[in-house]
Ligand code: HEM
């Protein structure tokens with residue numbers, strides 16, 4: 001089933017969830033390599049894919065929010081804490097790349113996505129976006145990874161409490177309920 005129901009997330013939600021999980025693993029890997037030693041050969045090889053995959057995450061995140069809004073009434077019910085956790089993930093997953101994207105605009109250096117020019121290089125700089133992202137992009141990025149770890153731990157914790165608490169069948173495999 002493409003759309004969500006009260007017992008399970010549908011194919012579109014599942015596809016976006018797992019595709020973006022792979023994307024965020026890549027973002028965590030590249031951010032960690034960059035954090036450890038930005039002069040290393042490994043960083044040299046992988047860092048250019050941080051903005052590219054990050055921008056892809058931004059576009060997928062926007063699509064995911066539009067999809068979420070269209071499915072809100074059909075989705076499986078969750079308590080307030082779970083909803084707050086998911087909401088925080090949504091905010092961070094869009095805010096983090098948006099800040100970096102606006103910094104790319106503000107820097108005047110231009111930004112290309114797989115050869116497609118999104119911003120042309122310009123002479124003027126918009127300090128506001130550069131300063132804002134310099135201050136917050138990496139903070140929100142690390143916070144996002146922390147929240148993801150918390151989300152995964154909570155999912156396994158619920159599963160450990162017994163089959164009636166297991167929410168995995170909602171997002172992967174067959175739903176028995
Ligand atoms: C969901 C997407 C993203 C996540 C989770 C993320 C996460 C991070 C993290 C955790 C760091 C800190 C690495 C360090 O301490 O060395 C970082 C740095 C950086 N990111 Fe991203 N990023 C994302 C998207 C983007 C995008 C779209 C761009 C470019 C348009 C970008 C450009 C940069 C740059 C230039 C740095 C180094 C400067 C800084 O620390 O702010 N990122 N990112």
Ligand code: HEM
Pocket residue numbers: 009013017020021024068076078086089090093148151152155167168170171
């Ligand atoms: C191995 C990694 C992951 C596991 C095992 C996992 C597990 C789950 C499970 C079991 C659910 C169903 C929970 C329910 O609604 O009752 C779920 C939903 C959800 N997960 Fe994950 N997750 C992972 C990665 C991620 C990542 C990387 C993000 C986002 C940054 C994320 C964000 C969400 C959100 C927002 C939902 C609610 C459905 C939606 O709007 O897509 N998850 N996840």
